[in-house]
Amino acid sequence: MTEMGFGAAQLGNLFLETTDEQAHAAVDAAWDVGIRYFDTAPHYGLGLSERRLGAALAGRARDDFVLSTKVGRLLVPSGYPEGTIDDDFIVPATTRREWDLSRDGIRRSIDESLERLGLDRIDIAYLHDPDDHGPQAHAEAIPALIELRDEGVVDAVGAGMNQSAMPAEFVRRHDIDVIMLAGRHTLLEHGALDDLLPLAVDRGVDIVAAAVYNSGLLSRPRPTVDSHYDYGSAPEALIARANAIADLCEEFGVTLPEAAIAYPLRHPGVVSVVVGMRTAEQVVSSVERHAVRIPEELWKVLADRGLVRDA
Numbered sequence: 001m002t003e004m005g006f007g008a009a010q011l012g013n014l015f016l017e018t019t020d021e022q023a024h025a026a027v028d029a030a031w032d033v034g035i036r037y038f039d040t041a042p043h044y045g046l047g048l049s050e051r052r053l054g055a056a057l058a059g060r061a062r063d064d065f066v067l068s069t070k071v072g073r074l075l076v077p078s079g080y081p082e083g084t085i086d087d088d089f090i091v092p093a094t095t096r097r098e099w100d101l102s103r104d105g106i107r108r109s110i111d112e113s114l115e116r117l118g119l120d121r122i123d124i125a126y127l128h129d130p131d132d133h134g135p136q137a138h139a140e141a142i143p144a145l146i147e148l149r150d151e152g153v154v155d156a157v158g159a160g161m162n163q164s165a166m167p168a169e170f171v172r173r174h175d176i177d178v179i180m181l182a183g184r185h186t187l188l189e190h191g192a193l194d195d196l197l198p199l200a201v202d203r204g205v206d207i208v209a210a211a212v213y214n215s216g217l218l219s220r221p222r223p224t225v226d227s228h229y230d231y232g233s234a235p236e237a238l239i240a241r242a243n244a245i246a247d248l249c250e251e252f253g254v255t256l257p258e259a260a261i262a263y264p265l266r267h268p269g270v271v272s273v274v275v276g277m278r279t280a281e282q283v284v285s286s287v288e289r290h291a292v293r294i295p296e297e298l299w300k301v302l303a304d305r306g307l308v309r310d311a
Helices: 018-031 047-057 102-115 132-153 163-173 195-205 236-251 256-265 280-291 295-305
Strands: 003-005 037-039 066-070 072-077 095-099 120-130 152-161 178-182 208-212 270-276
Touching: 003 280, 018 047, 018 102, 018 280, 047 066, 047 102, 047 256, 066 102, 072 102, 072 295, 102 120, 102 132, 120 132, 120 178, 132 152, 132 163, 152 163, 163 178, 163 195, 178 195, 195 208, 236 256, 236 295, 256 270
Parallel strands: 003 037, 003 270, 037 066, 066 120, 120 152, 152 178, 178 208, 208 270
Antiparallel strands: 072 095
16 A cells, blocks of 8 residues: 555546546556555445546556445435436436445445456455444444455455544454544544544554545645535634644745645554545646655644644
């Protein structure tokens, strides 16, 4: 797993339509700069992200990259009127998502993802956002994933979520390998430092940090009043805090997005940062940000001023 991963939600037309050519070019660009970890999910564009990512990776030596996808929601015929478009992804809603955390549902999800990807195996399978399904996640879904790993169908299993408390409980109670933590170990969010991250280090569970820009608030050198945070409008107080962090970044000759990518990797439990990428230009920009060396003194000053907890 490379230190920077390719997040493929945008290949499913998240909020904006993307062409097949743009998607393929983005994956090609990621490969050319050395990225070898690619993450997708059935949820992303009702399978479009998986199909596009699989097509772009086809023909490459399978042992040369790591691929993760997610389980927990099956894609079933929607029955919606012709022309209906999905809510967040600009794709025809000919199918809909249906929760299924049963053993059979998890196995079916893997089979269907393999078909969409057109690949011979999946390396990592994450249980995707089971926030409202805790009991079944513990009793059925996670054990089903572990069973698939033990059978050699997948290499590693875990969960991908936008919170740290439930993943921490998965780490305590199950023999899992990896957690994808979205938006909860960032310059603005430090709660995982108290529960998930120390536990993961203790148990030898890897952490993949995703959504490090917190839905866009940290993606530009200067946050604006219309910035988004956690898929909604950013509160004024958070915009002000982000700008205060940006002030100090500028004093040390770096930008807010550069610091946002670097921060999660300071923790010894974090093995990779996954950044959403839609085009080849975004790939190049992300890699350039990742390559910037952040002065150690900046982290000390941010911590001393109570803006960012040192990871």
